[in-house]
Amino acid sequence: MSHLSVENLRCEYLNNPLGIGVTRPRLSWQLAAEGKGVNQAAYQIQVSKADETFASLHWDSGKVSSNQSIHITYEGPATESRTRYYYRVKVWEQGGSLSDWSETAYWETGIIKPEEWTADWITCDLAAHDRLPDASHMLRRSFVLSSNIKSARIYATALGLYELELNGTRVGDEQFAPGWTSYKTRLQTQTYDVTSQLHEGENALGALLGNGWYKGNLAWENQHDYYGKERALLVELHVCYENGESTVIRSDEAWKAETGPILMSEIYHGETYDARLERKDWSTAGYKDSAWLPVSLLDKDKSNLLPQENVPVRILHELSPVELIHTPAGETVLDFGQNMVGWVAFRIRGAEGSEVSLQHAEVLDHEGNFYIENLRAAKQTNRYTLSGNGEESYEPRFTFQGFRYVKLEGFPEDLSLDDFTGKVIYSDMENTGHFECSDERINQLQRNIVWGQRGNFLDVPTDCPQRDERLGWTGDAQVFIRTASFNMNSASFFTKWLRDLQADQFPDGGVPSVVPDVLPNSEAANSSAWGDAAVICPWTIYLCYGDVRILEDQYESMKAWVEYIRSQGSNEYLWNTGFHYGDWLGLDAKEGSYIGATPSDFIATSFFAYSAHLLSRAAEVLGFEQDAIHYQQLSKRVAEELNREFITPSGRLAAPNQTAHALALQFNLVEGAVKERVSATLAQMVADNGFHLTTGFVGTPYLCHALTQNGYNETAYRLVLQEEYPSWLYSVSKGATTIWEHWDGIKPDGSFWSKDMNSFNHYAYGAVGDWLYQVVAGIDLDEANPGYKHSIIHPRPTDGISFAKASLETLYGELSTDWKIEDGRFKLAVRIPHNTTATVILNGASFSELTEQGQAADQLDGVIDRKEHAEGVTLHLQSGTYSFEYPWQQQIKTQA
Template structure:
């Protein structure tokens, strides 16, 4: 059995509205034999489902490429549907036959194709500065049978559309948050089934969103403009070949809506008595509404939707009704989540109920709101009266586990309240489980940190008056997120905004993207390095060379910005830096760790230059690759002269200092040995607890494992007292905290000025769980899991662990089980058209079996070699089951031995 499945275009299944001039196709192979490889492929593109009007055909191409295959030479036209299919041949020359067909459909290839006008609520309908959300509507005539209809829409603000009384699409917070001065997304919706012959009605709600609403802790609004606006263009194709275009213009009508206020931080106020039945239907009387105003706004900045949309992903039912010591009525959802509450209530007309949202109860069990700062996170609902009324908000989201009810009639029924989880609809790709339930809860918390903070942009926290795209937070979590979900569309869109937000003159990168802070809030080490680290991470995890092509100038501009700083182009010893943010070795009343900031800055400088050098080599820019390789060497020399003593001791005696120097390859020889030993000493001084912050924590366990000290990494992972990852779990955390001691051992809280209980940065330990404990990695020379690296590292404290990731080629998984007899069983899955390098830890030269067969006789396995770490081998695709008795016990936690010079 050999066939093709799961056709994708630009990571999507049957996408519509693309504006890519050269789309890319990916597919997966399915085979019943081991070591299955593709030897050739053929792609055909046609204008019809029967492939009678073929417009592009590769013919048979001798290649094993099955992901990101560019449709070079295909001249895509706007608003056109293309059908495509793929055929492949395996290594034996066997054909798969044609795959099932798939489609992709273009949107507007050129912005000049927009004929709609930007419309806004006139002052007569809603005075300037009014909080009330406007509603727009218009009627139009369908004259004949519709074969296809598309709505193309965008907004200055965030919008919801209706056609003939039904919601258009399932997107929320569209068009998303971009750098509005440079880029603005539009969405494409297939509305063929929503239209009918005769008169039709269209309606829209338009919220302030990120465009006009309050953003940041200073309470400022109108960062991008003081008027929201809507843009809608409907293209109708009739069965008889005619085409018609319906556009937004001043013939549309506007009125105030029942939404009296809807703000991202503050929540929503809704008066159900103001509802207008059937307002988006064709027969609604809008004679009392006002003509829409037309405003000037460029359409040149419009781009097709790049990110996956925010959607309702799942629902959560409450677990407990609580009366607090203060006598307040509180519901526990059982999970710190992001989204909103859908509720049902019955009462008198004009009666008001409200819901307040919090992440935590205080140590006395009372509702705790101090850590959300100025954000109100409150839903107010005025009943229309009579029957039971069900409501959920529109243009706001909350971060919460607990809700406080005010004004709700007794008795309270938990079934009347449902938590609706919203986030960018990224495809889930990874799973990690093990024998320790606390570590499994940690993995749960890491995943929910992603769910709560990947809402159109990678936010820092979803509950307080911030929710900004902090660059440093995003880069430290990027690799972990790429195990959990397919994050390319999400990050690609955000990186495009980062690129246009970079300072034109010097290449500096803002602290947050999109940037709503001051122009001076830019260019800190580890934060600005997101411009380099995230593109490289996406290339590494998905093999997506186009990401590097699109971001290379941005990557280069960032390292050139650093090079021009200060008085030494090989050190970064000037400017503001966050340093090892929130490290536990910080001075009292300081957020910045004890690791010298110029040390952190120069270390990251070296790391980013090394990645730019690699990117240049991948892109065939050999001269630049050589230049950045030379620059990297000079930076390391300067680093050594500045921070390493003649005897090989680092001048920065902190955990993070040792971690960065080792992780980024800044020390060699005796200096490296001393750094490893010093790190172990520092850990022992803290009774094997970490003191690292945002900068050191993501790499700490990796450094230990990379230097043969995995037992120390396991010790750190499995600690349950403060400070540790599992300490949070023992305190009932269901997401990752911003501070190691967000809740202190005595039950008190960290300062409320910055204490999020849903903050993904320290969730970066997830990378180590997948890459080292489960042992799943990719070869940098053949990225995107084209060549899989399987190197599980069993550790004391776990009896089994399993990781799985759904790659571009298919599922990769590794499970190991350690028995009492010190026997190790390892199950591995490698997808077709990929190969693997597998290391069997502590395996003997003889005595390893695979599926009950001697290793050397097993199909699909080759190049078996014995090393100091065990047995290394190469394998083709398939399922493998290895079993053997360990040559040595898994190391328990040892004592730190005195360092011996020489």
């Protein structure tokens, strides 16, 4: 083993976070060394408060005997607001070697307690001053600073959306701050390091305010002002000097207000901007604001303030248009080649007062014309009036669009594609997963899944990013969360969203259909599979990241949901009452219905059993022994009741469709001979349907898993590789670059499924992505050792794919597989992160023919245990890289 080192230090999943509010943050790190079997035996953490040299320690863990290197809780004095804490780590390896101290990392707190805020909420009644009420606020004030500035931080939030400027320069690169939370109980605040933007003498701070989710349009009934009627700003600038003195500039009555070029800005409808009304240098110190309007103080409670929890939204990609199209209808349309979420920035020259507009759409119709009917009431249009001052540039601030195509109006005929740039925005989650295989259609499917996640993980997990909806549907989130956590590190994203779910949970334990809940008094709340997000999502984050704290935080919410279900109807073990979305958009739905044919009480009771089981598992992890026993017994009783209700004496499932059979298998609701019959029947259903699916939102995520895990892996492959409608690859064959809401959003003849509900960026069916990672590539976790402390490597190839490779950046480091079938031999390369182990299952292998880097199996290094059995070879391995090879003969159970 080469020199051992500690790398990639993280605090609450983040590298050097600024402005967090966790008083007992958790620290993680990775081990780096060459060779196999590198395992931590002990660690030591030192923390210094505002002292990078560690000359004075704030906390020293001492040497702690432990192999844990993720989520180690800081146990020093409770953290204070507006304070930086430096930390470093060293570890002892099981072989006795000791690392050097790691490089120094830090975390810095924001304003932790609401009562610590000294600033006032400020606003301005624009209409009372004869200003356009829909125009964005411009707020500013000047101030004087002394010399020798040591550090400066801005702490800010808003009712609505905000952007800050300091001395004429944008503050930070976050978009759509403060994000969307359940504002009545939770409003995030942001922290910015602005030390380099300040100087001695006069300075100026400015802010722009937009409606955003707070008071803008929400949902499809022209609902607005849901959280409040007044936009407002809350901000504090704390400046520290080298001599130890400090000063605070805060929002108060000294500020001034005006309107400017942003005349209207709505998330759904777009932005209207008049460049003739620009106020040049408005956020600089020399700007004359004597004619500006006074601000007023807003009597608004601050008890809901909390430092930022989620990663911010940022511009993360830029795309250039690939084609300029002149449609049969005479429209001028840009094609960006990719269905994306964000906006278009452009450059233009023209006469003063000329207006141009950009309208955004996802698809062209079958004649090649611009198609917007599926947007419903959302206008998705940005309008710009030119100032006439030479070359001008523009991009919106407080709106976003879902689009591939952009219709241009008012632009000169000689426009250049180089003048347009698509800005792609989403929550800045770390890219952690990569998958590819020998079938380029599947690779495109994977790209579509990732782009669907990018387009819909915009501070909340929205269902779609283009029409008048864009809501945090709970059902969509829970079916996709496992795939999401392969593609990106979604832990912070879902932690924040689940806290909003808990905040919006009803007093009786019921769960709204969307979070944050902006569908008040909805009769469609508390649906099975949707409300179950309260249990499934925290459990999945725990499994994927080893995060016990999310179970601690969400346990009462999880328990309340299960107890809500139990209280429904006259039979506490059978959920057969209330509204349910059922197998939403299932292809076996009755004419005119969105709900598939699977009985709603079967789906509801299945999820009841599953959530009770997961709650029992969570209770066990948290040490709640009585709850663990109680809810496991409840889950068993519910499964027994479901069997009595839906299984005939001969073992037939009395719900003859794919979704019911997939749920019964995936949730372990049937056993023994009944399970074998249900498995065979499901496979036969798929085969009899020409290897096509009929499932909707509920059945689709589990269909391939149910087949693979019960001996019908080839059937699952044939289903995924199917290109004819209905299938995952049908949309790929039609040129899709994201996942569709409907299997036939565009029909084979080019017509559309519906104008009422036909999103072309709707990630739910992308849940097949976790099957690609787990089964095709063979990367899975061990639930008994979550967070990939122990991994399961089990690729299951069959006809149709000759190679696959995938990688996953776990909290311990990179876990990867790379296999191919070549010249009659199966070759598998594996990387297992240090301080972890893995079980590698090699179907069809034998010790007599298995080699690792050319060495015979009995000479393998890094093997903890080995076993040969009828299906092949199982190896329990230490960390490191391995390369296996053995003769390949297709292993296929007789298929339906």
